[in-house]
Amino acid sequence: MDFNIQLPDDEERLRKAFRTKVPGLTARFPGLDLVHDVADLSATGFAVIDKSGRFTEKETYDVELLIKNRLFISGAKASCMRVHDNGIVGLNFAELDRQKQIKLDKLVLEVQKRLIALRKKKREQG
Numbered sequence: 327m328d329f330n331i332q333l334p335d336d337e338e339r340l341r342k343a344f345r346t347k348v349p350g351l352t353a354r355f356p357g358l359d360l361v362h363d364v365a366d367l368s369a370t371g372f373a374v375i376d377k378s379g380r381f382t383e384k385e386t387y388d389v390e391l392l393i394k395n396r397l398f399i400s401g402a403k404a405s406c407m408r409v410h411d412n413g414i415v416g417l418n419f420a421e422l423d424r425q426k427q428i429k430l431d432k433l434v435l436e437v438q439k440r441l442i443a444l445r446k447k448k449r450e451q452g
Contacts, residue, residue, distance in 0.1 A: 344368055346437045350394040353404075355387050364391070369430045371404070371418035381406050381415045389417070398433075399426050 351364040353374055358381075362374035372391075381387075385406050391399040404417040422430070 344434060344438065345373075346434060346441065348393070348433065348437055351398075352392045352395070354390045354392060356390070357388050365414065367430075367434060369427065369434050371407070371416065373414055373416050375413045376415050377413045381409050383407065383409055386420055387417070399429060402426060 345366040345368040348364060348367050351367060352361055353364050353372065354361045360376070360378065360380065362376055365373040365375055383406050386403050387406065389402050389404045390397060391402070402422060403420040405420045406415060407418050408414075408416040410416075419426075419430075
């Protein structure tokens with residue numbers, strides 16, 4: 327019997343949740359006095375583009391998420407996982423309570439539903 331097992335590479339194993347872009351979503355870091363657009367979001371983390379160089383891998387930061395400048399989640403913490411040379415900073419949520427996890431899950435699910443509906447509409451039109 328001959329078979330082959332494919333193991334995901336390091337990058338694939340790091341992805342634990344669906345990531346999406348949420349229009350108007352920003353992350354405010356009170357301790358750094360920074361506000362950045364969120365490049366992508368999942369239930370487990372998010373990414374921002376930061377050219378200031380103020381993020382350090384393995385550091386944890388206080389963060390607030392805002393949608394169109396309205397507070398969506400406050401009192402959250404995020405651990406910096408990666409800082410890329412091009413300015414992309416990957417952060418994972420740390421110690422999120424159940425209520426905040428539910429809010430994030432619902433937001434990501436709603437965005438997924440809208441993307442699916444948009445794709446379906448485009449297919450029907452084109």
